[in-house]
Amino acid sequence: MPKVKIDGVELEVPAGITVLQACELAGLEIPRFCYHDRLSIAGNCRMCLVEVKPGPPKPQASCALPVADKQEIFTQTPTVQKARKGVMEFLLINHPLDCPICDQGGECDLQDQAMAYGFDRSRYHENKRAVPDKELGPLVKTSMNRCIHCTRCIRFATEVAGVEQLGATGRGESMEVTTYVEQALATELSGNLVDLCPVGALTSKPYAFEARSWELTKTESVDVLDALGSNIRIDTRGAQVMRVLPRLNDDVNEEWISDKTRHAIDGLRHQRLDRPYVRKGNKLVEATWDEAFGAIAAKLNGMEGSKIAAIAGDQCDAESMIALKDLLTALGSPNIDCRQDGAKLDGPRGSYIFNPGVRGIDQADAILLVGTNPRAESPVLNARIRKRYVHGNVAIASIGPAEDLTYPVVRLGAGPATLRDLVDGKLDFAQKLQGAKHPLIIVGMGALSREDGAAVLAMARELAEKLNAVREDWNGFAVLHTAAARVGGLDLGLVPGEGGRDVAGILEGCQKKEIEAVFLLAADEIDTTKLGKAFVIYQGHHGDAGAHRADVILPGAAYTEKPGIYVNTEGRVQVGRRAGYPPGDAREDWAILRALSERLGKTLPYDTLHQVRSRLVAVNKVFAAIDQQAPAAWGPFGKAGATTDVPFKSAVANFYMTCPISRASKIMADCMASRSHLMAAE
Amino acid sequence: MAMITADPKDVPQVAHFSFTPEYMAKVEEQIAHYPPGRQASAVIAVLDLAQRQHGWLPRAAMNEVARILDMAPIRVYEVATFYTMFQLRPKGKYLLQVCTTTPCWLRGSDAVMKACQHAADGELFSVQEVECLGGCVNAPVVQINDDFYEDLDEASMNKVLDAFRRGETPKPGPQVDRQTSAPEGGLTTLKGE
Numbered sequence: 014m015p016k017v018k019i020d021g022v023e024l025e026v027p028a029g030i031t032v033l034q035a036c037e038l039a040g041l042e043i044p045r046f047c048y049h050d051r052l053s054i055a056g057n058c059r060m061c062l063v064e065v066k067p068g069p070p071k072p073q074a075s076c077a078l079p080v081a082d083k084q085e086i087f088t089q090t091p092t093v094q095k096a097r098k099g100v101m102e103f104l105l106i107n108h109p110l111d112c113p114i115c116d117q118g119g120e121c122d123l124q125d126q127a128m129a130y131g132f133d134r135s136r137y138h139e140n141k142r143a144v145p146d147k148e149l150g151p152l153v154k155t156s157m158n159r160c161i162h163c164t165r166c167i168r169f170a171t172e173v174a175g176v177e178q179l180g181a182t183g184r185g186e187s188m189e190v191t192t193y194v195e196q197a198l199a200t201e202l203s204g205n206l207v208d209l210c211p212v213g214a215l216t217s218k219p220y221a222f223e224a225r226s227w228e229l230t231k232t233e234s235v236d237v238l239d240a241l242g243s244n245i246r247i248d249t250r251g252a253q254v255m256r257v258l259p260r261l262n263d264d265v266n267e268e269w270i271s272d273k274t275r276h277a278i279d280g281l282r283h284q285r286l287d288r289p290y291v292r293k294g295n296k297l298v299e300a301t302w303d304e305a306f307g308a309i310a311a312k313l314n315g316m317e318g319s320k321i322a323a324i325a326g327d328q329c330d331a332e333s334m335i336a337l338k339d340l341l342t343a344l345g346s347p348n349i350d351c352r353q354d355g356a357k358l359d360g361p362r363g364s365y366i367f368n369p370g371v372r373g374i375d376q377a378d379a380i381l382l383v384g385t386n387p388r389a390e391s392p393v394l395n396a397r398i399r400k401r402y403v404h405g406n407v408a409i410a411s412i413g414p415a416e417d418l419t420y421p422v423v424r425l426g427a428g429p430a431t432l433r434d435l436v437d438g439k440l441d442f443a444q445k446l447q448g449a450k451h452p453l454i455i456v457g458m459g460a461l462s463r464e465d466g467a468a469v470l471a472m473a474r475e476l477a478e479k480l481n482a483v484r485e486d487w488n489g490f491a492v493l494h495t496a497a498a499r500v501g502g503l504d505l506g507l508v509p510g511e512g513g514r515d516v517a518g519i520l521e522g523c524q525k526k527e528i529e530a531v532f533l534l535a536a537d538e539i540d541t542t543k544l545g546k547a548f549v550i551y552q553g554h555h556g557d558a559g560a561h562r563a564d565v566i567l568p569g570a571a572y573t574e575k576p577g578i579y580v581n582t583e584g585r586v587q588v589g590r591r592a593g594y595p596p597g598d599a600r601e602d603w604a605i606l607r608a609l610s611e612r613l614g615k616t617l618p619y620d621t622l623h624q625v626r627s628r629l630v631a632v633n634k635v636f637a638a639i640d641q642q643a644p645a646a647w648g649p650f651g652k653a654g655a656t657t658d659v660p661f662k663s664a665v666a667n668f669y670m671t672c673p674i675s676r677a678s679k680i681m682a683d684c685m686a687s688r689s690h691l692m693a694a695e
Numbered sequence: 696m697a698m699i700t701a702d703p704k705d706v707p708q709v710a711h712f713s714f715t716p717e718y719m720a721k722v723e724e725q726i727a728h729y730p731p732g733r734q735a736s737a738v739i740a741v742l743d744l745a746q747r748q749h750g751w752l753p754r755a756a757m758n759e760v761a762r763i764l765d766m767a768p769i770r771v772y773e774v775a776t777f778y779t780m781f782q783l784r785p786k787g788k789y790l791l792q793v794c795t796t797t798p799c800w801l802r803g804s805d806a807v808m809k810a811c812q813h814a815a816d817g818e819l820f821s822v823q824e825v826e827c828l829g830g831c832v833n834a835p836v837v838q839i840n841d842d843f844y845e846d847l848d849e850a851s852m853n854k855v856l857d858a859f860r861r862g863e864t865p866k867p868g869p870q871v872d873r874q875t876s877a878p879e880g881g882l883t884t885l886k887g888e
Contacts, residue, residue: 177769179769180769180773182772182776182777184776184777192769193768194768
């Protein structure tokens with residue numbers, strides 16, 4: 014390891030890092046605009062100048078200079094300070110000083126660094142240049158006069174998002190960051206451009222002129238709009254969620270989040286259920302909590318347990334799911350299910366989680382996608398696969414829908430027959446998988462939520478075991494979920510008990526009048542027309558499909574409005590925190606169930622959030638290990654059997670609208686319109 | 696200062712561009728200069744061929760170059776807008792690039808420029824002011840397509856332009872009695888044995 018001396022302090026640093034990184038290790042701040050940890054090095058802003066000995070007698074750009082043994086680095090000399098002042102003066106030549114009307118104001122790198130390292134006036138008295146603004150779609154607002162040409166956005170689009178549409182045209186004073194041909198960026202990650210932009214050139218369109226960063230309350234939480242469980246920071250002003258930003262977590266989302274995670278939040282303001290409703294005749298009538306509970310008690314008291322069923326939705330927190338399960342058990346019903354899409358998953362933990370973890374993708378050297386379109390199901394995870402592809406030496410193939418995943422994929426076939434061939438070693442790709450040290454098999458809900466899902470799952474397990482992909486140091490069997498609540502639900506055993514019915518069975522029972530009451534815990538993705546004449550209780554936060562069919566509506570809280578535990582597709586238990594209170598009479602979900610249980614005479618044995626969480630740990634001890642991903646139990650699962658020829662479809666047909674929140678979001682509708690416009694143009 | 700923009704909306708774009716067989720052969724020859732998989736290195740040469748074929752570079756031509764070289768179109772636009780030798784607007788048959796940098800200007804490039812501007816009709820001639828063409832010893836210099844016309848004044852410039860109008864190609868190089876940059880009227884030194 015090279016030994017360097019930074020500002021007189023000797024330090025041993027890892028070989029191969031840059032001078033800038035070495036200075037960071039020494040705890041020094043080096044100003045920069047173009048350098049970004051997760052992007053390639055550009056070295057074009059020149060803000061990170063330092064003096065290096067031995068070396069040329071002039072300041073060096075530290076971001077692009079590798080450290081060498083016995084190097085002496087100076088970051089505070091008069092030369093360096095003067096150089097930074099000069100660079101800053103040049104950067105500000107063409108920068109409009111419109112901070113008071115700029116949305117970046119208060120969280121602007123240029124503003125901060127101009128204060129810390131800049132010159133206190135400008136000696137440039139000529140006119141500034143003017144650059145036309147660009148159209149980058151419904152999420153990114155541009156103000157190109159402010160651009161300082163750091164090219165972070167270009168590198169992000171090209172390297173991370175995999176859409177090579179942004180570039181720098183012209184030269185010198187005519188240089189512009191542009192798509193050249195006006196078009197929205199065809200990526201699900203465009204919101205990250207706003208975070209990356211160190212100035213106010215790219216700002217958030219939906220958030221434009223909404224708030225200043227210093228007037229927002231920041232709450233660290235977890236996203237539930239896809240199964241990745243991206244770490245987010247929710248910024249609120251009063252009761253309103255103003256914006257969602259990513260939080261750094263290298264194990265999960267690095268520092269990216271998808272456009273849905275970031276911008277579907279306007280859906281939290283529309284179509285909310287803010288008071289209980291009870292159906293009287295053909296109409297849902299506003300009611301008090303007491304009336305709503307009374308209506309439920311009147312119906313449920315004395316009803317046989319086997320005639321009651323419950324379905325948990327895709328965005329439920331673990332607390333409400335365990336309360337639901339405990340309530341159903343108390344009522345004597347085994348009919349409970351958390352798999353709205355009918356996924357055939359209920360085996361040992363290893364059978365339903367993304368075993369290698371998101372980090373495992375970085376290690377994989379052959380990747381097989383089965384019945385999944387990760388770009389629509391989890392764009393950030395897809396970017397991780399792309400990162401692996403960019404790193405090189407990886408074979409990626411897919412069985413299922415042919416989609417542009419932003420990296421080249423060999424399409425082996427469309428349906429289960431191809432998977433069978435692969436298991437039997439009939440395809441060329443079988444050799445590649447066989448030869449791989451860390452083979453990774455990603456199975457999507459498109460392959461498992463079918464009639465023959467159990468057989469497909471068994472085949473995938475057979476393949477994994479045959480490849481020796483499940484061993485002490487590596488488990489390459491990965492299930493990519495689409496629902497944030499699914500793994501938590503399976504961990505808590507929200508699957509039919511003995512003699513119980515699954516979702517299909519419940520709906521069938523409703524039609525045969527064998528099920529007389531159904532409790533929908535924010536479950537909107539089922540075919541509500543099949544609920545027949547059953548008495549439907551809907552507890553949730555949005556007036557979506559389930560609420561329209563309901564006989565009693567209990568208003569619950571959305572993910573930003575309650576503390577909740579969520580288990581992501583990797584089986585990582587993460588804690589979401591409350592950023593605001595639910596609207597009107599709506600309450601936290603587990604508390605509603607607890608209150609209801611009392612009215613039904615089956616009082617649940619917990620009164621506080623802490624007690625519910627203790628109950629979670631008692632049911633499954635994975636809930637004791639927050640933010641960790643541990644190796645999961647493996648064993649036989651799936652059910653060998655006949656498969657059909659029906660091709661696999663992705664479980665997510667439309668990325669922008671997958672849940673009650675995103676369906677209520679106008680911004681998501683705009684994104685969808687923009688995307689279909691783009692597709693039509695092609 | 697005027698708005699700058701790389702993609703002027705007033706440029707009449709063409710719907711389609713493809714290389715003729717002769718040009719395609721040259722394109723393939725250029726690509727062959729580089730190892731397989733490194734075909735993108737030929738981008739400048741191929742853009743130049745497209746410009747030679749079409750006279751200027753419409754967006755359709757840049758897209759076609761991107762397709763042939765398997766590059767993202769934006770990467771080709773970047774190159775094409777970076778180099779001033781690529782013409783992104785329609786040009787006349789002869790592009791008059793008049794040097795107006797100091798040596799040429801001192802030797803009377805203003806008059807030459809006036810003659811060129813007078814002739815520019817957008818069909819046969821287009822005129823462009825350029826920085827030093829590197830022919831200062833023969834100032835003033837005008838580059839017409841691939842050739843340099845040197846030692847010009849207003850009269851000789853008009854003579855050259857007239858010749859082009861007649862469909863002839865006047866002899867490139869000095870327009871006075873001088874061999875390249877040798878003294879006018881013949882050698883002045885080193886005359887003897």
